[in-house]
Amino acid sequence: MKKHLSLLCALTFSISAVGVAFAVDSPDEMLPNPAQEQRAETxxxxxxxLVCQNESIEDSSAPLARDLRRVVREQVxxxxxxxxxxxxxxxxxGTFIRLSPPLSITTALLWIMPGLALLxxxxxxxxxxRHRNNATPSNDLTEDERARLAMLTRENQS
Amino acid sequence: MSTTSRRKLLTALPIVGASALGFGFWRMLHGMQNGGFDPRAVNTPQLGHPIPHFSLPGLPASGANADQTTGFNASELQSQHTPILLNFFASWCIPCVAEMPGLRIIAQEIPIWGIAYKDKPEDATAFIHRDGSPYARVATDQNGRAAIDWGVTGVPESFLIAPGGRILWHNASGLTPQLFDAEIRPLLAPYR
Structure with missing residues (x-):
């Protein structure tokens, strides 16, 4: 189990690492300063x-995503x-552009769902x-079984 | 709970769950078809806000229409005395081509100002004059930066601007006379 868990973690991390590494479409989009580029990517x-909706602007090749990437880099x-x-x-x-939306009334269900699922x-x-324990039959023989057992052993002896 | 009733419950659970999901999806798809539900409409942060600052150049002249060469800016839009419909379009955008005949009908009731989004100026000029321009004023946003300030995610997209420059209505899909009658006309009543 522990081995599987660490394997899963390694897999998750490697996937997310690839996701960041292949972020921009062309190298000339990147900032010359690696620290600033790293910040912009994060x-x-x-x-x-907002075109593909399930991708970040770093992952997407949509023209709007490219424009927004440029805006982020300019501001960095x-x-x-x-x-x-x-x-x-x-x-x-709007907050829709944030892939991790802030906690509000409309997003409350989204945020409490993992806890709710676990609970x-x-x-x-x-x-x-609890029900399985209750349903386990007792090991003691009932009155009927005892009588039948006595009868069978008597038949065997005679 | 007895074994049989428990078994019945466990059999019913996935069926009930799947039916509930199915019904929900059916409602969403049905709403998307008749216009009652627009998954993109969840996000209209611009509603009720003042228009962003911008100043955009016009398009090259094409014979009759001189208004298109000047472009326009935020303060011109703010200083209008009647509501204005602002429409982002592009000659390369198929839904914009489909939207045009409807825009020409709507233009008889309200002035429409157009912004060509990421379009070559000569292409945009040719496009709006091919079958008659619905636009009272035209500007061009070639690098798409003004569109970002408006919160535009893709063309066509339209805004209704009140006199003074407040955004009354925003829609991220093609405008039709039906949509105009249903959503914009009621908003215009106080300004008539």
């Missing part, structure tokens, strides 16, 4: 491509903070266990 990975270069860049994006496209799983397992 920010871009949190922004939804001018020294804006991550928060300022996120704000610039949500001002224009209901534990509840179901507990319920199952």
């Amino acid at each position: 920010i871009g990975a949190q922004l939804r491509c 270069e001018t020294g804006k903070t991550d928060q300022q860049i996120m704000m610039w994006m949500t001002d224009r496209y 209901s799983g534990i509840g179901l397992a507990w319920w199952q266990f």
Whole structure:
């Protein structure tokens, strides 16, 4: 089990690593400063491509995603903070552009779902266990079985 | 709980779950078909906000229409005394081609200002004059930056602007006379 878990972790990490590595379409999109480029990629990975909707702008080849990548890089270069860049994006496209949306009434169900799923799983397992224990028949013989056993042993002896 | 009733419950659970999901999906698809549900409409952060700042050049002249060469900017849009319909379009966009005949009908009721999105100016000029331009004013956003400030995700996309420059309505799909009657006409009533 432990081995499987670490294998799963390794797999997940390698997939996400590939996702970041192949982010931009062409090298000339990238910033010359590697630290700034890294920051831009991290920010871009949190922004939804509004054309493809299930990809980040770093993963997408849509023209709008390319434009937004350029905006992110320009703002990183001018020294804006991550928060300022996120704000610039949500001002224009709403919180929908954030791949991890902030906790609000509309997103509450989304955020509490993992906890809800875990709790209901534990509840179901507990319920199952309790009923299985109750249903186990006792090892003691009933009155009828005892009588039948006595009869059978008598038949055998005679 | 007895074994049989438990078995019945366990059999029913997936069937009930699948039916509930199926019904939900059917409702969504049905709504998408009759226009009651638009999955892209969940996101309209621009509604009620003032228009963004922009200043865009016009298109090259094509005979009759002189208004198209000047372009327009945010303060011109703000200083109008009647509501304006702003429409982002492109000659390379098929839904925009489909939208055009409808726009010409709508243009009889409200001035439409057009912004050519990421289009070659000469292509945009040819496109709007091929069957008659619905636009009172035209500008061009060649690098698509102004469109980003408007929160445009793809053409065609339309905004209704109140006098003073507040965004009253935003739609990220093609405009039709039916949609105009259903959603825009009621919003125009206070300005008549």
